[in-house]
Amino acid sequence: MSGPLTGLKVLDLSRLLPGPFCSLMLADLGADVLKVEDTGMGDYVRWSPPYVEGVEESARSALFLSLNRNKRSLRLDLKSEQGKEVLLRLARDADVLLESFRPGVLDRLGVGYDRLRQENPGLVYCAISGYGQDGPLRDRAGHDMNYLGLGGMLALTGEAGGPPVQNAGQVADVGGGALMAAIGILAALRERDRSGEGQLVDISMTDGALSWLAMLAAQQLNDPSGAPLRRGGLPLSGSLLCYRPYACADGWVTLGALEPKFWQAWCRGVGREDLIERQFETPGSDAHREVEGIFAARTRDQWQAFAAEHDCCMEPLLELDEALDSELVAAREMVVELDQPGAVEPVRLLGLPIKLSRTPGDPNRAPGPALGGDTDAVLVAAGYSEEQIEALKEAGVVAGPPVGAQGSFLG
16 A cells, blocks of 8 residues: 655655654655765664664664664765765655755755755755754754753753753654654645745754743743743643642552543542642642542552543553553554564564554555665666766765674764
């Protein structure tokens, strides 16, 4: 079955997490994604443990496979004139080019958006960066935590009086970068259907992460008192006793009884109707201490059984290994098995969260590519002869799979 994006051609020059996560979703939905990697070690994530036994060395990283299944790989030296010519030729037939360099890098190499659209006016060019293609910080390096720090989210995460708490997931990289890029690309492609012209999609991970605070920002910007919002004082971040995680006898549970009907169901279920009117009291109050005591008296399984009987927005707080092994994850096909050549057994990875009824995506359409594993085939399809390909290899412009390749994620 063809995916909804079958026929879409994507040149992905990005590496690490934000860009590859974006192109992963496009690939799982059927797009032909070509990773354009350098003639050295390629995408750094290729060399990050844990490793899959039996797989070709440059595609054995489970982290790499989690972001790069269903893609192909070409090794290309963009610092060489011939390498730039190869990219320009590939761009003529592409729908999308995705990159995550610092702003201006491809322009300085002579293959930025203005040059590429001369070859292909319909090209959608998406650039993911930390702080955007313009603005005072465009040239600064950064990572997820920096973007969350500058966007205000990190300051708001944690308990009052405690330190800021880093999230286990990369909110800015994925939520502010990869997902925004995917939406921007699809929007630009839809507009191209009408106009026939591509455009530049400028994605700042800081902008994207800040947009997650839409409701809090509206509150801050429009509060007549001008009182600043602070960590530990936000209704949905721990300041209400009805909406918090609670320790139980053998773990933790999450209580999300924000609406009065859910809080009332919980109170009546535990035989404490006297607590109904105290729903919105804060941590540290007498009511909060009583609720803590009630939760501590039962096990997580007992609370799970309670939640099945009383509709009160309460669920167990699972560790990652428990979540991955849960009935819910299995039912939603959120853990899939990837057929990777050479692997002793199938590689287990997360599935595609986008469920389409008629043209579903396929996480296992093709394996994760070896470094440069598709170089020859890509160049042949682009019109290069065997003699030309060999000449490009001898000049170091392109490269096929490395022999005895080694690398380091931190190299």
